[in-house]
Each structure stands twice: as structure tokens, then as C-alpha cells.
Amino acid sequence: MxxxxxxxxxxxxxxxxxxxxxxxxxxxxxxxxxxxxxxxxxxxxxxxxxxxxxxxxxxxxxxxxxxxxxxxxxxxxxxxxxxxxEDNGAIRVYASSTIGNYLLPEMIGRYRRDFPDLPIELSVGNSQDAINAVADFRVDIGFIEGPCHSADIVAEPWLEDELVVFAAPDSPLLEGEVTLSRLSAQPWILREKGSGTREIVDYLLLSHLPQFRLGMELGNSEAIKHAVRHGLGISCLSRRVIAEQLESGKLVEVTVPLPGLNRTLWRIHHRQKHLSNALLRFLSYCTIS
CATH class of the missing domain: 1.10.10.10 (Winged helix-like DNA-binding domain superfamily/Winged helix DNA-binding domain)
Known part of the structure; x- marks a missing residue:
């Protein structure tokens, strides 16, 4: 029939x-x-x-x-x-932690003010988690902090971001000139392997040090900020992540003898993913105001 x-x-x-x-x-x-x-x-x-x-x-x-x-x-x-x-379907997004915790909330807030009833599903992990979710079609779009090397994924430059080396206000590193050898002697508190921030820090910063002393690896930026503030070592994160602590004086930026630690944040989708009108409309809100 x-x-x-x-x-x-x-x-x-x-x-x-x-x-x-x-x-x-x-x-x-x-x-x-x-x-x-x-x-x-x-x-x-x-x-x-x-x-x-x-x-x-x-x-x-x-x-x-x-x-x-x-x-x-x-x-x-x-x-x-x-x-x-009316393109009312749920939009599924996966973002690495810096983007998901410090950038997307404001953007989603602007989107929700104009479209309060349209559902958004946001997952936050590290960059590799986001890449895997996009590759498996578990999400529609991803935002990551480092390059993507998968042939099945389209990666487009999204935003520019500045990384900052920082320490506690009473860190001995701040006494005198900061050299590469002195940076090498410090215990570094870094994101875990698979994190986009870690990949870029390894490439832009740690590769220039004569040696590298790993103090500990932590799975999120908030834990790193607290560890540095309590004198457990130094670290390097996005300026957006530590902006409030720098302004309040709880953390201090360390000027390093290297070129600017700048990176590109990327927007990714599967090569076979159809970018619907609803998804393109959401992405139009994903900009810095």
C-alpha cells in the first residue's frame, strides 16, 4: 500500500x-x-x-x-x-574548554535573546574530543584551539587569540630579567595532551626552551589558574581565560623573550555535513562583539 x-x-x-x-x-x-x-x-x-x-x-x-x-x-x-x-531543529555544538567556557557563552546569550525557544546542545571537552565528535557526526559544528589534521574535516580560521605566560604575584621568576633558562627552571603547569592549548604552547613556547620541567598536567584552565595562584608553578593560557585575575592582581603576566604567542582558533565541520540555514544563522552570532 x-x-x-x-x-x-x-x-x-x-x-x-x-x-x-x-x-x-x-x-x-x-x-x-x-x-x-x-x-x-x-x-x-x-x-x-x-x-x-x-x-x-x-x-x-x-x-x-x-x-x-x-x-x-x-x-x-x-x-x-x-x-x-522555520529551521527549529536543535543545533549541536562541541567546543574545546577555553572556547566553550570563555567565548561561546556570550555568543549563545546573544543568539538566545533573539531566538529564546530554539534549542542548542553545547558539549565542552578538549580539542581532540571536539574533533572526534565532529568526525562521528555526533555534533553539527565544532570549535577548537589548535589545527586539525583529519582529511574528513573542514577547518576554517575563526578568531585570533593571544596566549600569556603568567605566575603568582610573589613568584621568584618576577625578580629580575626573565630569560629562557630561567623559564626552563620553573615547574610548568599545563593542560593535558590532546588539548589545543597544550599543542600550541608546546610549539610556540616550550620548543624554544633549552629544557622543560613539567610540574603537573591538569584537565581544565580553572584548576591551572588556582595551582599557579598558590605558587605551584607557572603556566601559559589564553589572555581571555585569565583576564579577570590579571586585572585583580591575583595573577601576573610574565613578559617572555619570544615573539608574540598568538594562535588561531578554528571552526570545524565534517566535509559531508550540510550547513543548514539554522546552523548558518547560529554561526552568524559566533563573533566577538
């Missing part, structure tokens, strides 16, 4: 108008097309839905049984069309 929505629409209109002529005018179809659709529907069901009384069609017990169910299906189809016409 292959009943179509068009056949049900024709049946419902014929019932309301009482003739195929009136129904054809309402549906903008030829009378022969209306008659053919009704005949085909009756043939598939194996029953007549109308009694033919002269040129009139009078609904019978079969038609009365079908009518409320046909209306329900047509209403549901209209709801489905409206749902996707």
Missing part, C-alpha cells in the same frame, strides 16, 4: 466541497487529476469512500471512518513542513 498525502488531501477536500469540480478549484488541480487521485486511493483501500448519487459524491461509512485520520495526518505533515521552514 502506498497512500500519499496528496491522495488524502484530495479526499478531504472532496468530502468538504461535495464534488471533484469544487475540489479541483480549491487544490489548483485538474478535475481529472482529482478524480484519478480519489479513484487510486479507493483502489488501494479496497472500498468506496463516497456513494455516487448522480453527479454528487456523498460520503459513506468508510469515508467517515477515514476522514478524521486523514485530517490528523495532513495536520502533522503541515507541522513538519513548518518546523523545517
Amino acid at each position: 502506498h497512500i500519499t498525502l496528496r491522495q488524502l488531501e484530495v479526499f478531504a477536500e472532496v468530502l468538504k466541497s461535495g464534488s471533484t469540480t469544487q475540489a479541483s478549484q480549491m487544490l489548483a488541480l485538474s478535475q481529472s487529476a482529482v478524480s484519478a487521485a480519489l479513484t487510486d486511493l479507493e483502489g488501494q483501500l479496497g472500498v468506496q469512500l463516497f456513494d455516487r448519487v448522480g453527479k454528487r459524491l456523498v460520503v459513506n461509512e468508510h469515508g467517515r471512518l477515514l476522514y478524521p485520520r486523514a485530517l490528523a495526518l495532513l495536520e502533522q505533515a503541515t507541522e513538519i513542513e513548518q518546523l523545517f521552514r
